[in-house]
């Protein structure tokens with residue numbers, strides 16, 4: 163008996179689990195990331211409602227329809243209701259169509275490549291590190307496990323990343339972009355972002371790429387266009403010296 | 405009740421149940437028990453590998469294992485759970501209960517059945533034998549992505565042993581599926597029409613179909629990889645015109661239906677248990693069959709949602725199909741609830757695990773819809789969000805249902821009830837440990853923790869939630885120990901089960917526990933989906949009237 167009491171106490175709050183998880187993407191820093199974050203919020207709200215309704219119905223059945231001790235009478239033996247079944251086929255169908263439409267709009271924007279990017283970064287992933295080349299300059303930044311790369315990018319300007327690999331599959335991932343793309347040998351991938359906030363952000367390799375996959379973190383510093391320009395020029399000088 | 409269980413029958417069973425008999429047996433029930441023991445053994449091993457991984461991840465820095473070992477651990481954890489635990493455990497239940505459910509004396513091809521089992525054992529041992537070689541086991545993840553799994557990047561013998569193990573397991577699974585199809589379509593007792601089949605059997609039909617269509621694709625892909633590695637092939641080498649993305653297509657064309665292969669049998673188990681413990685017939689039987697067939701059909705069109713970030717697949721198409729497949733699963737939820745609605749629910753251990761299944765799988769299913777949306781997938785793909793989602797599906801879903809099935813059917817298989825109190829301790833510990841382990845992973849993934857890493861920098865802030873997850877994993881480990889103790893203790897000293905301890909509906913409850921060699925001395929008339937229930941009700945009416 164104590165068990166059933168405890169059962170109710172645990173099962174009912176379990177119904178509210180998704181409320182904790184909803185709307186918890188990290189603060190996005192790109193205009194594209196903001197759209198993804200909004201889409202995630204839409205999904206979360208609908209998911210929370212579905213979870214509360216379904217888990218609530220299960221929890222309610224468990225509490226309301228527990229057999230009383232000693233009650234051997236059979237409950238009503240109903241087992242079909244076509245109208246009801248068609249209804250609960252139709253409702254989820256409508257919900258997923260709605261979610262798909264919301265998805266399609268955001269997908270178009272997230273995949274849209276900048277016509278005339280201010281900066282194009284050629285990203286080459288390798289076992290185990292990154293080579294970042296600033297297109298149109300000879301600035302190249304290399305990161306390896308002992309000495310991770312730190313790249314600098316301007317805010318409020320479209321940036322395009324061009325991804326290539328010469329060995330295995332990696333993935334270029336900056337969590338606060340809310341975006342990533344695989345870096346695949348033999349297939350060039352590209353995507354564009356516009357960073358909106360200055361700051362220092364961490365990046366990772368997301369696709370498992372062998373022994374030191376976990377040692378591929380890198381850092382992105384987002385700065386004003388002016389500071390970016392002067393940084394880029396300074397790098398050029400360094401490069402010339404070496 | 406007219407069921408005859410002559411003591412002589414029992415005597416013969418006892419004398420035969422030696423080790424030699426189990427090795428040479430072609431009896432579907434003994435093969436079912438062999439599958440059960442072997443699959444659970446792989447579960448314990450693969451679970452132990454996971455506990456080592458969680459120990460490593462509890463804090464930043466490498467304390468327990470090095471990178472190479474860690475990579476072998478998660479590769480073999482995933483491989484063993486998918487190929488040597490969940491699917492073989494489905495085959496354990498199917499072996500034991502499909503012939504009983506349809507009123508047959510055995511499967512259609514008993515010797516093929518034995519071959520299937522022994523190939524599976526050999527497959528598991530082959531894949532694991534990599535640990536005994538100097539280069540270690542395969543280190544490239546259970547998905548074996550190329551070019552990483554090519555000989556240039558993974559030259560170890562363990563990688564080839566992994567390929568051979570999976571090839572064997574693929575052939576074994578395909579033969580098993582053929583056997584179940586032949587059994588179900590050819591050996592049903594008189595009166596057992598298709599629409600009177602237990603839902604569990606319907607799920608085995610669809611699962612077998614998925615196996616027959618997709619395991620050969622995996623077998624082909626593995627053969628290509630083997631040729632690339634050992635015979636100078638270039639199927640996947642981009643430098644000479646091969647295509648690494650081809651591997652991902654082939655793997656996931658198998659791999660996504662594989663997820664349904666790993667869950668549908670256990671939908672079947674749960675769908676057998678909930679009506680019995682609600683003391684009502686299943687609500688919407690035909691809707692249930694329809695939903696299962698629909699899931700089977702849709703499952704061939706969703707594979708590339710694992711590949712959105714490759715930029716090489718049609719995002720909108722695979723997004724739409726992946727969201728649509730949630731609908732038939734939703735139907736099932738409503739049918740389960742309607743079955744419980746206005747019932748008289750007995751919350752015994754099997755039913756308790758079914759409830760755990762409903763709540764946890766609901767979480768897994770809903771987070772799956774997030775992943776079907778490419779923009780959201782771009783954010784969380786290859787992070788712990790996916791690890792959390794997939795464990796809510798395969799652990800919260802399949803594994804909870806597996807335990808429901810074991811508590812429900814162990815009395816039939818071994819003749820004794822499992823201990824109810826220990827069963828409940830097992831359930832609550834596992835539910836707690838499971839959520840403490842896997843719930844934080846959603847947030848970890850959103851925050852940017854990628855999967856398959858042995859270590860993370862301290863400044864990422866991932867440490868506290870990882871510590872929590874590791875503590876949860878220890879609680880899961882403890883709950884499994886409670887189960888193992890309960891299983892062996894009850895098998896020896898549990899209460900005798902009798903023929904029908906749960907007032908069941910389906911034919912396995914019409915015979916002795918365990919059933920005699922030929923399964924039935926008599927069959928009740930089969931006039932509905934609940935022949936045993938019909939007969940006991942009739943007997944009660946007669947005794948009253």
Ligand SMILES: [Cu+2]
Nearest residue numbers: 332367371378
């Ligand atoms: Cu990498």
